[in-house]
Amino acid sequence: MASKNNATFQNKVKVLNKLFDAGCDTEKKLQQLDMAAILKIPNITIPDMTLIMEFQKQTKSGKLFSYLGGGADEQRTDGQAHHME
Numbered sequence: 001m002a003s004k005n006n007a008t009f010q011n012k013v014k015v016l017n018k019l020f021d022a023g024c025d026t027e028k029k030l031q032q033l034d035m036a037a038i039l040k041i042p043n044i045t046i047p048d049m050t051l052i053m054e055f056q057k058q059t060k061s062g063k064l065f066s067y068l069g070g071g072a073d074e075q076r077t078d079g080q081a082h083h084m085e
Contacts, residue, residue: 007051012068015051018044027059 022041058067
């Protein structure tokens with residue numbers, strides 16, 4: 001299934017590393033980033049900015065791990081959690 005954001009895991013990790021190198025290493029710091037702060041990150045690109053905004057959105061909703069792994073919403077309609085075996 002095609003996703004709206006087709007960034008690969010490697011792209012996501014590359015942007016995470018840029019964030020970490022810039023001192024953004026917590027969820028709180030990520031949420032506090034505004035456009036001016038994002039533009040100060042060395043070698044930042046427009047696609048990187050798009051991913052950073054997506055990281056902010058997914059962190060705020062508590063679904064960053066699912067997003068990074070490429071998974072969809074893990075909640076099932078029958079109320080049971082999905083378990084890996």
